[in-house]
Amino acid sequence: MALSKNKIRAINALSKKKERDESGLFLAEGGKIVSDLLPIFHCRTLVCTNSFMDEHPLTKAEETILAEKEEIAKASLLQSPPSALAVFEKPHYAIDNGRIAKQLTLALDTIQDPGNLGTIIRVADWFGIEDIICSQETADVYNPKVVQATMGAIARVRVHYTELEEFLRENKEVPTYGTFLDGENIYEQELSSNGIIVMGNEGNGISERISRLIRNRLFIPNYPTGRATSESLNVAMATGIVCSEFRRRVL
Amino acid sequence: MALSKNKIRAINALSKKKERDESGLFLAEGGKIVSDLLPIFHCRTLVCTNSFMDEHPLTKAEETILAEKEEIAKASLLQSPPSALAVFEKPHYAIDNGRIAKQLTLALDTIQDPGNLGTIIRVADWFGIEDIICSQETADVYNPKVVQATMGAIARVRVHYTELEEFLRENKEVPTYGTFLDGENIYEQELSSNGIIVMGNEGNGISERISRLIRNRLFIPNYPTGRATSESLNVAMATGIVCSEFRRRVL
Numbered sequence: 220m221a222l223s224k225n226k227i228r229a230i231n232a233l234s235k236k237k238e239r240d241e242s243g244l245f246l247a248e249g250g251k252i253v254s255d256l257l258p259i260f261h262c263r264t265l266v267c268t269n270s271f272m273d274e275h276p277l278t279k280a281e282e283t284i285l286a287e288k289e290e291i292a293k294a295s296l297l298q299s300p301p302s303a304l305a306v307f308e309k310p311h312y313a314i315d316n317g318r319i320a321k322q323l324t325l326a327l328d329t330i331q332d333p334g335n336l337g338t339i340i341r342v343a344d345w346f347g348i349e350d351i352i353c354s355q356e357t358a359d360v361y362n363p364k365v366v367q368a369t370m371g372a373i374a375r376v377r378v379h380y381t382e383l384e385e386f387l388r389e390n391k392e393v394p395t396y397g398t399f400l401d402g403e404n405i406y407e408q409e410l411s412s413n414g415i416i417v418m419g420n421e422g423n424g425i426s427e428r429i430s431r432l433i434r435n436r437l438f439i440p441n442y443p444t445g446r447a448t449s450e451s452l453n454v455a456m457a458t459g460i461v462c463s464e465f466r467r468r469v470l
Numbered sequence: 471m472a473l474s475k476n477k478i479r480a481i482n483a484l485s486k487k488k489e490r491d492e493s494g495l496f497l498a499e500g501g502k503i504v505s506d507l508l509p510i511f512h513c514r515t516l517v518c519t520n521s522f523m524d525e526h527p528l529t530k531a532e533e534t535i536l537a538e539k540e541e542i543a544k545a546s547l548l549q550s551p552p553s554a555l556a557v558f559e560k561p562h563y564a565i566d567n568g569r570i571a572k573q574l575t576l577a578l579d580t581i582q583d584p585g586n587l588g589t590i591i592r593v594a595d596w597f598g599i600e601d602i603i604c605s606q607e608t609a610d611v612y613n614p615k616v617v618q619a620t621m622g623a624i625a626r627v628r629v630h631y632t633e634l635e636e637f638l639r640e641n642k643e644v645p646t647y648g649t650f651l652d653g654e655n656i657y658e659q660e661l662s663s664n665g666i667i668v669m670g671n672e673g674n675g676i677s678e679r680i681s682r683l684i685r686n687r688l689f690i691p692n693y694p695t696g697r698a699t700s701e702s703l704n705v706a707m708a709t710g711i712v713c714s715e716f717r718r719r720v721l
Contacts, residue, residue: 334585342707344700347693372700406718442598442717449595449623452710456593459707460714466693467657467715 222266222286222294230264230294230306236359243309245361248295250302254278255371260307266291267303280305296363309361312377314352319390321413323348323465328383328429329356329420330454336360337368338455339418344372346462351376352415354383354429383417387432390415395433397425398457402438405464412469418458437461473517473537473545481515481545481557487610494560496612499546501553505529506622511558517542518554531556547614560612563628565603570641572664574599574716579634579680580607580671581705587611588619589706590669595623597713602627603666605634605680634668638683641666646684648676649708653689656715663720669709688712 232238233246244263247256250271257265257278265280268288272278292300325348330336336358343351358365360378369376387395394414398405417433419425425433439460441448452460483489484497495514498507501522508516508529516531519539523529543551576599581587587609594602609616611629620627638646645665649656668684670676676684690711692699703711 338704338707341700342703345690345692345703347697347699370700375699404721406721439596439714440717440721441596442721444721446598448598448626449592449621452593452596453589456589456707456710459703459711463690463711463714464718466691470655470657470691470693470695 222284222290226264226284227294230266230304231296233306234296234363236362239309239359239361244306245309245366246296246304246306246363247366248297248301248304248363249367252366252371253301253303253305255374256305256307259374260310262305262307264306265303266294266305271302297367310377312379314350314379314381314386316390319350319415320393322350323413323462324350324352324415325458325462326352326383326386326415326417327354327357328417328425329354329423330418331356331358331421333358333362333364334368335421335453335455337365337370339458340365340369340376340378341372342455342459342462344369344376346466348462349376351378352383352386353378353380355380384428384432387415387417387429391432394435396435396437396461397430397433398461399425399430399436399438400451402436404440405437405461406440408435408437410465410468412465414465416458416461416465418454418461421454473535473541477515477535478545481517481555482547484557485547485614487613490560490610490612495557496560496617497547497555497557497614498617499548499552499555499614500618503617503620503622504552504554504556506625507556507558510625511561513556513558515557516554517545517556522553548618561628563630565601565630565632565637567641570601570666571644573601574664574713575601575603575666576709576713577603577634577637577666577668578605578608579668579676580605581669582607582609582672584609584613584615585619586672586704586706588616588621590709591616591620591627591629592623593706593710593713595620595627597717599713600627602629603634603637604629604631606631635679635683638666638668638680642683645686647686647688647712648681648684649712650676650681650687650689651702653687655691656688656712657691659686659688661716661719663716665716667709667712667716669705669712672705
């Protein structure tokens with residue numbers, strides 16, 4: 220089956236959030252990511268080279284289109300064409316508050332940069348965080364740039380969008396943490412093995428109404444204390460350091 | 471003084487490494503970064519709006535060109551024109567082995583992505599690391615994308631390019647550390663307050679000939695141990711977590 224102009228147009232359209240929302244579909248590109256996601260998500264269309272197919276003979280897709288790289292390039296949003304791209308159905312996850320009570324969960328208060336969101340999902344995966352709760356204003360996890368930046372971690376981490384304030388109120392028995400420039404030295408604080416860690420917006424940090432719901436205010440101290448330095452750490456970097464510190468306590 | 475076509479061409483040319491090497495100059499863009507770098511580096515040309523000048527009346531530059539944003543846009547490499555851009559002379563730093571013996575230093579074995587290099591410099595600044603030793607193959611710190619990603623941290627961190635193997639041999643009395651997928655759990659290792667931390671290439675990690683010179687092989691354990699996860703952490707993220715862990719011990 221050939222890669223028709225209509226098909227190319229339909230794939231390209233998935234770079235737009237409106238199109239993803241209406242169709243319930245998303246695009247993943249690159250041999251590694253596509254092969255990570257194929258066993259997890261329902262694949263509507265797989266476009267790949269013969270050699271990708273040879274290496275992954277058991278792939279399941281409603282429709283498989285074999286194409287040369289030059290042809291894949293027409294549908295691809297990447298600068299150099301991948302050996303595979305695939306259109307998947309977005310999964311539907313429910314937030315399980317029973318699980319939230321027992322585990323470590325990340326909550327994102329309006330992370331705007333797709334690269335930051337992807338990096339956060341990847342580091343969450345490394346540290347075994349299985350649910351990320353995002354405010355409605357957080358970047359879309361199904362933006363192809365985010366999918367790319369996760370390096371396949373969305374196969375293992377459930378990303379939810381909800382009213383963050385309501386979510387925190389519903390789970391008010393669970394310990395809550397957040398990073399603040401006037402917070403307490405994280406290395407010296409007691410950190411629980413379960414809890415919700417809130418990370419804030421790139422420019423503004425955690426919003427006022429969310430910060431009122433956070434019990435434990437943390438800070439990653441710069442070194443040496445008091446030295447002139449950058450104003451803050453990048454939010455994805457701060458997330459990784461905080462997660463590392465939580466997991467260190469139990470490892 | 472107006473922004474002539476020749477001037478625009480000369481500024482744009484600094485996106486090329488060859489041009490930067492030959493001229494000994496680099497370009498910084500954005501009001502915040504330019505104002506961070508102006509007191510530190512010698513400025514050849516400052517192009518800025520009237521309002522930038524009003525906010526920074528004491529700036530020193532050989533040549534200052536006041537321009538509207540639409541005019542600045544012609545010289546800028548950014549998508550939205552900044553309130554200031556500046557051409558600086560590259561600084562000349564010597565590696566001081568006396569200092570290396572006493573402090574914590576980062577060494578980069580061929581970091582290729584400009585964004586990663588910029589993020590590493592920014593997190594180094596946060597944790598008070600003042601020297602970064604790069605292999606000759608590492609991305610150029612004066613690439614405008616790197617300058618951008620450092621968020622001004624290059625004003626406080628000295629970045630050197632040298633033969634990394636030779637550098638490590640010269641400083642063989644200094645404790646050496648590196649991250650390896652088969653290294654020891656970093657949380658359980660003794661970490662000294664001085665030392666050289668080597669971080670490896672995005673795809674290949676630390677090269678064979680460099681790894682032979684590293685005494686302490688570290689690993690950031692994923693959680694829970696043995697669970698399927700991403701293959702590795704992004705190198706900038708790993709650098710941040712390792713630096714955090716070194717500084718935690720002395721804070």
